Amino acid sequence: MRTPAQQAELALLLEVAGTPKPGNVDRHRDLEELRFEHFLAGAVGARTGLDLAADGEPVGTAFERAVKGMAAQGGDNTQFGALLLLTPLVRAARDDLTRATVSSVCENTTVADAAGFYRAFDHVDVFVDEPPADMEPLDVRRGSDAIPALEERELTLFDVMERSVPGDDVAREWLTDFERSFGAAERLADTDETEPLSKRTADVFLELLAERPDTLVANRRGEDVATSVSERAAQLLADDGLESDPDALEAFADDLVSRGINPGTTADVTAAGLFIALEREAISV
Amino acid sequence: MRTPAQQAELALLLEVAGTPKPGNVDRHRDLEELRFEHFLAGAVGARTGLDLAADGEPVGTAFERAVKGMAAQGGDNTQFGALLLLTPLVRAARDDLTRATVSSVCENTTVADAAGFYRAFDHVDVFVDEPPADMEPLDVRRGSDAIPALEERELTLFDVMERSVPGDDVAREWLTDFERSFGAAERLADTDETEPLSKRTADVFLELLAERPDTLVANRRGEDVATSVSERAAQLLADDGLESDPDALEAFADDLVSRGINPGTTADVTAAGLFIALEREAISV
Numbered sequence: 001m002r003t004p005a006q007q008a009e010l011a012l013l014l015e016v017a018g019t020p021k022p023g024n025v026d027r028h029r030d031l032e033e034l035r036f037e038h039f040l041a042g043a044v045g046a047r048t049g050l051d052l053a054a055d056g057e058p059v060g061t062a063f064e065r066a067v068k069g070m071a072a073q074g075g076d077n078t079q080f081g082a083l084l085l086l087t088p089l090v091r092a093a094r095d096d097l098t099r100a101t102v103s104s105v106c107e108n109t110t111v112a113d114a115a116g117f118y119r120a121f122d123h124v125d126v127f128v129d130e131p132p133a134d135m136e137p138l139d140v141r142r143g144s145d146a147i148p149a150l151e152e153r154e155l156t157l158f159d160v161m162e163r164s165v166p167g168d169d170v171a172r173e174w175l176t177d178f179e180r181s182f183g184a185a186e187r188l189a190d191t192d193e194t195e196p197l198s199k200r201t202a203d204v205f206l207e208l209l210a211e212r213p214d215t216l217v218a219n220r221r222g223e224d225v226a227t228s229v230s231e232r233a234a235q236l237l238a239d240d241g242l243e244s245d246p247d248a249l250e251a252f253a254d255d256l257v258s259r260g261i262n263p264g265t266t267a268d269v270t271a272a273g274l275f276i277a278l279e280r281e282a283i284s285v
Numbered sequence: 286m287r288t289p290a291q292q293a294e295l296a297l298l299l300e301v302a303g304t305p306k307p308g309n310v311d312r313h314r315d316l317e318e319l320r321f322e323h324f325l326a327g328a329v330g331a332r333t334g335l336d337l338a339a340d341g342e343p344v345g346t347a348f349e350r351a352v353k354g355m356a357a358q359g360g361d362n363t364q365f366g367a368l369l370l371l372t373p374l375v376r377a378a379r380d381d382l383t384r385a386t387v388s389s390v391c392e393n394t395t396v397a398d399a400a401g402f403y404r405a406f407d408h409v410d411v412f413v414d415e416p417p418a419d420m421e422p423l424d425v426r427r428g429s430d431a432i433p434a435l436e437e438r439e440l441t442l443f444d445v446m447e448r449s450v451p452g453d454d455v456a457r458e459w460l461t462d463f464e465r466s467f468g469a470a471e472r473l474a475d476t477d478e479t480e481p482l483s484k485r486t487a488d489v490f491l492e493l494l495a496e497r498p499d500t501l502v503a504n505r506r507g508e509d510v511a512t513s514v515s516e517r518a519a520q521l522l523a524d525d526g527l528e529s530d531p532d533a534l535e536a537f538a539d540d541l542v543s544r545g546i547n548p549g550t551t552a553d554v555t556a557a558g559l560f561i562a563l564e565r566e567a568i569s570v
Contacts, residue, residue: 002357006329013298013325027312027321030481036312037482040298041570044291047332072287073570196315197322285326285358 018201023256038075045069060116081268184273189282214263303486308541323360330354345401366553469558474567499548
């Protein structure tokens with residue numbers, strides 16, 4: 001019997017092992033400077049923070065510690081977004097892991113939790129979009145320097161997430177009681193349990209990618225690119241490409257990697273779905 | 286900065302990610318009932334026991350706990366031998382990780398440590414050969430039932446390892462101050478650091494396999510099979526197959542998998558080498 005923190009670490013490992021996961025590092029693909037080994041080390045390093053969340057420490061404290069540990073490898077940011085989903089989920093799993101309990105964890109976050117979130121940016125270089133003018137003092141890229149402005153405005157971590165939607169589908173999970181994360185867990189439960197989890201994970205990743213344009217791709221490369229990637233994923237699913245034409249899917253994966261298009265937000269939601277599915281025993285390893 | 290227990294967990298993950306690792310589960314290959322995901326879960330589960338070793342708990346206690354956690358996945362035994370090497374190595378890394386310190390840890394094990402080792406067999410089904418007639422009461426497959434006989438003969442864990450050589454190259458490490466494990470770490474340090482670690486690990490695995498017939502293969506399939514596997518590995522190295530003919534190496538890997546030949550002892554020594562190299566900063570992730 002694994003603890004919730006162990007399940008969360010395993011979810012990070014299963015996520016990166018999922019293949020083919022178009023555009024991302026997976027069991028079969030490395031990027032130029034971001035490799036499979038960095039994700040393995042990121043998952044191992046994150047565990048201390050995940051343990052804190054499981055022990056009932058505040059979400060901001062646990063998240064900052066998880067990010068600090070995750071970042072102690074040479075690939076820089078590997079799992080920041082995934083940890084922003086897993087930390088409240090692990091905290092919620094102390095009781096009973098439901099959409100209601102994780103929603104309550106998120107809504108009860110404090111200004112101190114928001115400060116922890118900002119401090120996490122001191123440990124790692126995360127890609128984020130320009131903030132609107134009135135939010136400039138709260139640009140996350142300021143890291144802990146933004147904490148006085150945060151405290152002055154009395155913003156909780158939930159408030160910060162609220163201001164990040166739309167445009168960030170990790171923050172959107174916080175606002176929707178983790179709608180897509182729980183949906184991903186249900187999809188995982190519906191996959192064929194005789195198949196390796198690396199394939200089942202990849203199937204669910206593709207469904208999520210087809211469902212909504214990836215916000216990391218949209219922020220980095222524009223809405224049009226993000227939309228076209230999702231449409232291509234949807235077309236492959238419609239053609240039943242996973243079963244009848246695996247080569248088409250592999251070609252799509254190779255194409256996105258070569259163009260540097262990484263649907264990272266979709267991977268984050270996939271990791272959250274894996275955790276929920278493990279914790280609810282909807283999948284087993 | 287990762288703790289020794291984190292480094293050991295990462296070593297287990299890097300070992301299974303190494304590819305192509307002829308005959309074993311690797312980043313690109315699953316076996317019929319033993320898959321990549323089982324090794325990921327095994328590494329995560331082993332951590333609690335590795336933490337105990339790092340905290341200075343007795344080797345037998347830490348090993349039994351590591352095995353119990355490792356075995357909490359559906360693939361049964363994934364990393365028993367690797368943990369029998371990593372546990373004393375992590376314990377030694379509390380001070381300074383050298384062949385002398387790990388030798389001292391092993392030689393100072395007690396009858397209670399041997400009892401922990403036997404209890405570990407209660408948690409998992411490990412392939413072992415028939416013991417000689419006079420050792421029958423100490424057959425490890427008896428698990429904790431063998432402990433009274435062990436106590437009567439006042440055998441320490443080091444004594445048990447001594448009686449397992451020859452025929453078990455994991456035990457041989459205990460008797461040789463971890464000769465091949467430290468050698469593997471040196472080989473890893475000599476690999477090209479611009480290459481992914483999954484390739485560098487596979488290169489070292491192949492060198493170790495060429496160097497000595499794998500004792501798990503010998504015990505399961507006979508000395509002749511083990512010798513022929515090593516000779517084929519040596520031939521590939523002599524032909525510089527890793528660089529000039531990767532297909533020959535992949536074909537060798539596929540062939541061993543299809544014949545159910547798994548050089549597990551060589552993988553155990555590779556994992557130990559990865560830990561030593563990480564801990565001594567001879568490789569970095």
